[in-house]
Amino acid sequence: MDRDDEQLLRRRVYGADHDYPGPQPGRRYAELVGGPLDGLLLDSTGWTQDEVDSGVALPTELGQFGAGGRAMYDPRPGAPARFDWTGDTP
Numbered sequence: 001m002d003r004d005d006e007q008l009l010r011r012r013v014y015g016a017d018h019d020y021p022g023p024q025p026g027r028r029y030a031e032l033v034g035g036p037l038d039g040l041l042l043d044s045t046g047w048t049q050d051e052v053d054s055g056v057a058l059p060t061e062l063g064q065f066g067a068g069g070r071a072m073y074d075p076r077p078g079a080p081a082r083f084d085w086t087g088d089t090p
Contacts, residue, residue, distance in 0.1 A: 014040040035071050035085025036062035042083060052080055063088035
């Protein structure tokens with residue numbers, strides 16, 4: 001296992017069970033970059049290319065709108081394993 005793999009395994013996954021907060025073998029993840037969920041991993045296992053391309057609005061209490069708000073992330077062009085924060089929405 002190289003250094004990058006070891007670092008990935010120590011990361012937390014958005015929405016993961018607290019008993020198993022890290023990435024699981026055989027799953028595909030994208031890193032959330034910027035915004036309130038910066039540094040978390042998003043499990044995108046089984047997503048179609050259209051689902052990846054459309055980005056996500058993830059529920060979070062940490063954003064501009066607090067409880068009930070969502071943080072919006074879009075895949076980075078040329079680097080679909082990174083989703084960049086594009087803002088918050090109520």
